[in-house]
Amino acid sequence: MLNISERLARIAAHVPQGARMADIGSDHAYLPLYLAQKGQIASAVAGELNEGPFRGAERNVRSRGYSDRITVRKGNGLAVIEPGEVDVITVAGMGGGTIREILSAGEEKLAGVQRLVLSPQGDSEGLRRWLGEHGWQILDEEMLVEDEKMYEIVVAERGEMAVDDRNAMEFGPILLAQKHPLIADRVDYELGKIRLALEGLEKAKGDSGEQRRQELLARRQQLEEVKAYVQS
CATH class of the missing domain: 1.20.5 (Single alpha-helices involved in coiled-coils or other helix-helix interfaces)
Structure with missing residues (x-):
């Protein structure tokens, strides 16, 4: 089994069994490979903009024998998928503003997507507001510390969510309700x-x-x- 970080493992736990997923900014495709090895996904698109990680993802998928289940594509944001192709999208390792830009620029690609699993590095408040303003509600949240850095994970599905509570948007409605330490x-x-x-x-x-x-x-x-x- 591929050895991945705790943060990626926590993200993976929010991908439903049998999902058709796209991992945007997939780096070396570790998350899709981990999910494929567990038999947790039906298929995956590993999208990567940068040439080096893109080639690394291609090699990793091919060498581990998952080319039939994971497609590696080079492109910016949601440009690597077609509408209706996936039902789960994961995005990690980017600022909340960048994730918002990716979702906004490819909003038509979200047709048929049932779940977003997002791990913003900064500006999680702006990302939560974007979700609420575009027909998404937060289903679950996590916080963790890894390598002396604090990370958040935001899981959203289609629905209505109020965005007028500043504390809830900044710190997370579910994390606040849990009084996360x-x-x-x-x-x-x-x-x-x-x-x-x-x-x-x-x-x-x-x-x-x-x-x-x-x-x-x-x-x-x-x-x-x-x-x-x-x-x-």
């Missing part, structure tokens, strides 16, 4: 940045500095309330 760690990191920014503003003069100070104080209060909630 890693939220407090994330808040502490943000509070540290605010503390440094406030110290820097002590030397600032004028209304612009005071306005920024008030914004930082409001943000600090919001984060402290979130931390108190998840630790209650």
